[in-house]
Amino acid sequence: MDQDDYLQAIVVGCDFTDDLRQITPQPFQTKILNIPILMYTIEFLAFNGVQEIIVHTGTSNGKTPVFLQKCRKIFGSKVKIIPFEGVDCTCTVDVLRRAQEELLLKKDFLLVPGCLISNIDIKDLVVRFKKRKKKDPRNILEIIAKRSPTTNISPYQNSESARPLIGVNKKTRELVYFEEDYQNSTAKLGPPLSVFKDHPSLKIYSNLTDVNIYICSIDIFSIFEIDSRTMNDVINVALGNAEIQTAKITVTVFEKGYAATVNSFPSMYKVSMDLLMRWLFPIVPEMNSLSDTNFRYYRSFSYREGNVVLGKKIKIGENTLIGQYAEIGHNSSLKNTIIDRHCTIGENVKMKNCIIWSHVQIEDNVVLEDCVIGAHVTINKNCVIKNSVLDNHTTIGEEKKIENYKICSQDFSNLKLKATEIEIEGGSNYDVGDEGNYDDDDDDDDDDENEDEDGENERKKKLKEFDHKSILGENSIGFIYDNKGIYQRKINEKLQQEAKEIESYSTSSSEEYSDSESYSDRQNEGNNSPNSNDSLESNSDIEKEKQNDFIPKVFRNFENGIDDEYDEYEKQIEIIFRKCLDKNYEIEFLVSEIRTTGIAYRMTDMGSVVLKLILKIANEHSSQSDSTTSNSSLEVSKEAKINFFKKANSLIDQYFGVIKEFIKESQSLALDLIQVIFKYCMENETALSWYVHFLKKIYDLEIVEEETMINWFNSIDEKKKNSENFQSIQENLEKFVSFLQDAEEESGEDEDEEYDEDEEYYDEEYDENEEYDQEEYNEDEEYDQEEEK
């Protein structure tokens, strides 16, 4: 009886992501509503009847046990809390293996991350799991998932959310299909037909958040493979051996209840707000059940502890929480803000969307927006800080404007600074593994890493380049860690929304396909397969259309003309690029610089931005020389045109390596390039005549393939075609395209037919409005010849 009821849980202390690590080098320091996050995790486990909790601390400096003693006090004698130092563990599976080696795990156990906040009741699930396991020992794992908001981007994730696509047998709740990171995968094919055949009643979920709660049997170690790192790997392995059926995995999806993990600054803020809005009921601040707090609830989700001193005319808005001994001066206002204990805040301070930890001193007239402020921070008068993170023990000087920075108390330029690995003083290595934040759209992670190692010195250089004192103030303490700020995701969200508008019809259909139970309850195989075929086909049709409609991000933003972030991003790159031009840095350095900026703004089209810059700089160069020679001429002189092309040509030659670095093999990005040139040439008379030359140039440099160019050419819409500028270059363009087609016919036999058809079709069309300037073309050739000389 006792044996059967005994339930263990293992808490994997560090999530192996490094976003929060910067401000909390020691694990378990992160606080949500002034309470350490581990408290919520342990409360969740204790609530679900776990008797023994093994906490993986990842450190051996003996600090965590002291912390765990506090936990023991709060959770009483019924729950045993055991610290477990798995010092060198670099991933979840490592921790499990080590725990197994040390014979800590006895029977079935729960596996949760140390950053879990939830109030889901899984008591019944555990009982059922045990029963099932008795019947069939192959039941070794139960995944607990939560229906997530239907937004495109999970508000709890920093990067684009990695949502799995999961197929579950409706009757047995068995997992039959699993695709990690469904949204970011390129194929978008979904489960193979055999899955539908084998399981007539199937439920497919695409909108689940993986809350990383697993009920594991002790036999789970049998399916671990050497290269398994995350639980997703383990699941994939188990599903891979489906024919042998060594392991059965069940899935339970919760619609109600709250579950979230905190592993980044945005999720930290979002979860805090959720908790203030009482999603975690009955664990609400005024219950004061998890710590020695004494909060009281006031209206509109604001909470206060005792001994808070408030000045006159303070505006305390919604979703606020103020800890003990806080002092807030007159006329200050706060909204969506959490203030820990012992904070002193001056007069006329405006705070919005901030998390402020204990012992922070904020002087008069400071404005804070979207900030996370660590403990013992001092911010002097008249500062404006937006979208930034300040580490513990930093100080900001007077009247500084700080935006989009992460600021550390240590000088990281002397430390290893890799995107995937951070070494912390006295701590251990935290390897991001598969859950890294930087794996967005880069198809070339491996190259990245190598480069990072090579570019190590440059990174340090870059950090040193920040003039810390001038940004942070004379009497400041602290160093800039990076210039990404908290909310990179905002930009992405915007882009995603725009993309959503464009493909609205396609997503609506695909959502139906993935979300609903349309595949369930089909008894007949015959019915099954044709239907799914249909939908897959229609999907791929849509794909194609989307390809044609594709507008590069550069223009989408310019046409909308309001995207400040994008402007900012371009400006950043421009600054870097110009610096490089002036000082003649090495190309590798430039590449790494631009890449960091790109990552920072979550953009992928660095290549086209660079190309645009080249054109811009070349233009400036030509106009400068122009102004010296002929002041009065309104028309662009020939000389200027030649100058422009010369300059541009040499710049492209010089920096084509950079562009190529960003384009890699991706032809969609290459398409951006063509668009950039096209747009630029259409808008600038100087460049217009050189359009085809540029195209040829990037073709010769093997950045863009023939096929992409032809496709693009075919997809130019009528409006543009009818514009004057376009008609002036049309002839050349057509010539060039036909040249390309010839070239392609030589290279590829298979695709010929398709394009021949297209070609014919368009040729007919073009014949009608055939009109071009022969002279200009001749001029062009002349310039070309001059160039060659």
Place this chain on the structure above:
Amino acid sequence: MQSQNTIKNIVDEFIRKVRRAEITDSYQCAVQTWKILKLIVASCNEEDLFKETKYFGKMLINANPLEMSIGNMVRRLLFIINKESGQGSKENKNVEKEKKKSSKQETIKKLNKTKISKTKTNKFLHISPPLRTLRHSKSLSDFLLKTDKTKSASAFNLTLLNDKNKNNIKNEIQKSMIDVEEELKFTHDAISEQGIDLIHANEIILTFGYSKMALELFQEVYKTRKFEVVVAESSPNYSGHKMAVALSKLKIPTTLINDSAIFSIMSKVNSVIVGTRFVMANGGLITDIGFHNLAIAANVHSLPFIVLFGNYQLSPFFPYDQDTFNIMRSPDEIFEQSEMTNLSEKVHIINPQFDYVPPNLITLFINNENGQQPSYIYRIVQDQYSTQDFVEKD
């Protein structure tokens, strides 16, 4: 005898359960609190009795101050201890009690003409004998139990010394506690006994949500009379569904309606009989959300609005608005998180658990003993609790 440590553990465990909302039923809360209080009384000396009870009582109350049945039980014990030890003014108080008792019965007779079959109800009515009778029996045990006295400076102990029979006091307290326990145990029976006077044949009764008291009352009455029950579902906890199922199992004709339909169905209803969470000292109710609508609807239609409550639900506080005794529950109950989109993120979702129903909307209270007017509730409060125990709160 339990050691102090084990009691602390038991108290902690109970507090954790309350905080995790594992015990939500206020009756269960009251019963378990009383059990714990019994353990506390049993474990400590008379000198520490009051202090210890207060200490643990505070802890228990803080587990969830809005689960008022816990606090009610704690204050009840404090009242008993006070009464038993405060023998100095024994006679005066007895006289006072007598007066209260008689005046109470008079008013009852005047105000409600509920004829309670005395043979039946007497066993319940006298389950909790007034403290006066207990004190009379004390003289006997005075002789039997005499123990050593120790001097202490506390005011409480001074009164004890005056009384010269310390150990007896503890015994008496324990006896009174058993009486209260009995009262708790038979609360539901005592109330359903009175149901026969509230429901007439072929009436249609409206009730709201799940209430064990109302259910047992209907069951009792249905043995003699036929009537119909309409159940409002009580969103967002939908306990009305449970009630409707339970009623139909008893073969009582049942109709389930949603809360919004209350007003429109009110004209077909003969009376409203509901359970409650807590009855406040001013005769108002602090109870599940939705009751205020119901009470106003009944008031508009001039229907009797009858509230059943056990003495453990009677709280000595005076509410005055909707917010003071209230707690916001998770928005999850009314708005699924998975429905959240970018647009709806900015919507404030407010899900209060309790409703305050002012006393002027209530026709009659039925408690363990008999029917009471809302305006009379404060007297019962005075009989159950001593003012100092809830006025000097914190």
